[in-house]
Amino acid sequence: MKRPRLLGQARIGIQSGSERAFEFMAKYGISGVIGGGSGEGGAVERHMLGFEAAYARRGIKLELGERLALGYQFHIAPSRDQAMREAAPHYEENMKMFGELRLVRALTDEQIAAMRDPRLAGTVRLPTIDDAVKAGGFLAGRPEDIIEALKAVEKRYPGLDHVICATPLGTPLDVQLEDLDRFAKEVIPAFRDTRTAAAAQ
Numbered sequence: 001m002k003r004p005r006l007l008g009q010a011r012i013g014i015q016s017g018s019e020r021a022f023e024f025m026a027k028y029g030i031s032g033v034i035g036g037g038s039g040e041g042g043a044v045e046r047h048m049l050g051f052e053a054a055y056a057r058r059g060i061k062l063e064l065g066e067r068l069a070l071g072y073q074f075h076i077a078p079s080r081d082q083a084m085r086e087a088a089p090h091y092e093e094n095m096k097m098f099g100e101l102r103l104v105r106a107l108t109d110e111q112i113a114a115m116r117d118p119r120l121a122g123t124v125r126l127p128t129i130d131d132a133v134k135a136g137g138f139l140a141g142r143p144e145d146i147i148e149a150l151k152a153v154e155k156r157y158p159g160l161d162h163v164i165c166a167t168p169l170g171t172p173l174d175v176q177l178e179d180l181d182r183f184a185k186e187v188i189p190a191f192r193d194t195r196t197a198a199a200a201q
Contacts, residue, residue: 063159
């Protein structure tokens with residue numbers, strides 16, 4: 001992944017992943033964002049392939065992930081287990097909010113209904129942060145763990161050069177600032193090419 005840069009092209013979020021949406025984006029040269037935590041449920045690759053196919057139908061060949069940004073949630077701690085324990089309450093609150101908006105692909109209609117109705121609480125199993133980490137939508141652990149996960153993404157999607165990493169909504173400000181500071185200092189340098197690294201010094 002190249003160092004993030006500002007682009008002069010339109011970029012919109014991909015939620016439905018419909019063929020019609022991809023055709024519209026390809027027609028107007030629009031790039032896409034697959035939002036934070038959406039690695040869950042296997043939607044990422046389906047959307048990337050649909051997006052790539054829509055551009056191909058217009059004679060534009062893209063590498064898998066090209067013209068897309070991929071979003072993740074993350075938390076840095078001395079171990080993966082500690083990171084998951086600390087982030088779990090914020091992850092769950094974030095899921096409750098975005099689940100109702102149908103932006104958490106791992107949630108079924110039954111699970112969404114149970115989150116809004118106290119009488120149904122406990123009647124269904126909701127996704128946990130452990131599930132999100134296993135599915136690849138949440139990056140947790142030491143900076144080295146996050147680098148390893150993102151390097152795997154880089155290898156899997158050769159055209160991808162933009163990622164968005166953010167803390168779950170509701171994470172206390174001091175934790176957010178510490179996570180972002182450590183991410184900038186201890187994760188991003190692993191993705192800078194020689195020329196970018198020299199320019200940054």
